[in-house]
Amino acid sequence: MASPSGPHDRRGHGLRRYRWLAAAEVSVLGFLAWAVLRLLRVTVRLETHGTEELERCWRERRPVLIAFWHGRAIMLPFFYRGHSAYIMNSTHRDGEIITRALNRFGIRTTRGSSSRGAVAGTLGLLRAFRAGSDLALIPDGPRGPAGVAKAGVAAIALQTGAPLFPVSVSCSRALRMTSWDRMMIPLPGARVVVVVGEVIEPARLAGPGAARDARERLRAILEDRLEQVTRDADGLAGREREQV
Numbered sequence: 001m002a003s004p005s006g007p008h009d010r011r012g013h014g015l016r017r018y019r020w021l022a023a024a025e026v027s028v029l030g031f032l033a034w035a036v037l038r039l040l041r042v043t044v045r046l047e048t049h050g051t052e053e054l055e056r057c058w059r060e061r062r063p064v065l066i067a068f069w070h071g072r073a074i075m076l077p078f079f080y081r082g083h084s085a086y087i088m089n090s091t092h093r094d095g096e097i098i099t100r101a102l103n104r105f106g107i108r109t110t111r112g113s114s115s116r117g118a119v120a121g122t123l124g125l126l127r128a129f130r131a132g133s134d135l136a137l138i139p140d141g142p143r144g145p146a147g148v149a150k151a152g153v154a155a156i157a158l159q160t161g162a163p164l165f166p167v168s169v170s171c172s173r174a175l176r177m178t179s180w181d182r183m184m185i186p187l188p189g190a191r192v193v194v195v196v197g198e199v200i201e202p203a204r205l206a207g208p209g210a211a212r213d214a215r216e217r218l219r220a221i222l223e224d225r226l227e228q229v230t231r232d233a234d235g236l237a238g239r240e241r242e243q244v
Contacts, residue, residue, distance in 0.1 A: 026093060030100020037101060041078055043188040044171070048079065049236065050196040050229075054165050058082045064134050065157055065164040067222060069230065070141040071181035074098075075169040077105040078186075079194040080136070086110060086128035087136040088121040107136070122156060129160050139222060144180045147230075149223035154215040157202040157222075166197040166225035170233035193237040197229040 057064045058081055066085075068076070076087070089099045089109040099109045110124025125135050137156065139149035157164045170193050171186040186192055205218050234240070 022093075026096050027100065029097045031104075033097055033101035034104040037074070037077055037105070040186055040188060044078065044186050044190050044192045046078060046192050046194065047236070048194045048196075049232070050198075051194065053163075053199050054167075054196050055081065057163060061132070063129055063132055063160075063162055065137055065160065065162050066134060066167050067137045067139055067153060067164060067226060068167045068169065069147060069181070069226060070138050070144070071146060071183050072169045072230075073138055073141070074183060074185060075171075075192065076107065076136055077102070078192055079167075079169065080105075080107065082134045084108070084128075084133040085136050086125055086133050087138070088125055088141075108133070118152065122152070125156060126159060129162065135160070135162075139219075139226065140181070146181045147223075147227065149219050149226065151215045151219050154202075154218040154222065157200075157218060158211075158214060161203045164200040164202060164222065166200070166222060166229050167194065168197075168226065168230040168233040169194050170230070170237035170239055172237050172239070191237060193233050195229045195233040195236065197225045200225065 054064065054066075061083060064082070066080075076085075084106070086108045087102065087110075089096075089102075089111060099111075102109060108128070110121045110128065129135055135156065137153045139153040140146055169184075171184065171190040172193075173187040173190040175185040175187065177183040177185070200218070200221060202218055205214065205221065
C-alpha cells in the first residue's frame with residue numbers, strides 16, 4: 001500500500017519543482033546573455049588606446065589586475081585578450097546569469113561580493129592569481145555607489161603586488177539601463193572605445209605606515225584614474241560626460 005502524502009510532502013515536491021524551474025531559467029538566460037554579447041562583439045567596431053603596457057604583460061604571461069566600473073563591466077569580453085581571467089561575481093540570481101555568460105567567453109568567476117561571501121570570493125581570486133590568472137576587479141560593485149571605489153579592491157591589489165590597470169570602455173551608440181550603475185550596453189554597429197590608463201604599481205604605493213593608510217592611498221588613486229579614463233573614453237566615443 002502506498003503511503004499517504006501529507007501537506008509536508010506536497011510542499012517538498014513544490015520546492016523541488018521551483019528550484020528546478022529557477023535553475024532552468026538561469027541557464028536559459030545565461031545562454032541568451034552570452035549569445036547577445038557574442039553577436040554584439042562581432043558587429044561593433046573596436047578601438048583601443050593606451051593598451052601597449054597591458055598587452056606586453058599579456059604577451060609575457062605576467063598576471064595583471066584590471067579595474068573598471070560596474071556600469072561598463074558587461075563589455076569586458078569585448079576587449080580582454082589575456083590567456084585567463086577571473087572575476088568576483090555575486091551569489092544572487094543576476095550574478096549567476098552573468099557568470100554563465102562570462103564562462104562561455106573563458107572568463108571564470110569566484111562567488112562573493114562586498115556584502116555577501118566577500119572572504120570566500122577574495123580567497124578564490126587570490127588562488128586564481130597565484131595560479132597565473134589575471135583578475136578583473138570592479139571597485140564600485142556590487143551595489144555602488146557608482147564611481148566610488150571600495151577599499152576591498154585596494155586590499156587585493158596590495159596582497160598580489162601585481163600591475164593594476166585602470167580601464168574604461170565607452171561606445172558611440174548605447175542603451176543605458178535604469179539600474180543604479182546605469183549599465184552601458186552597446187548597440188549593433190557602434191564604435192566601442194577602450195582606454196587603458198597609466199599602470200599603478202601597488203608595491204610602490206604601500207610604503208611605510210599602517211595597512212589601512214596604504215589601502216586608502218591606493219583606493220583614492222585608483223578612483224581618480226578610473227574617473228579620468230572614463231572621461232577620456234566617453235570623449236573619444238563622442239558621448240557627453242555621463243554617470244559612470
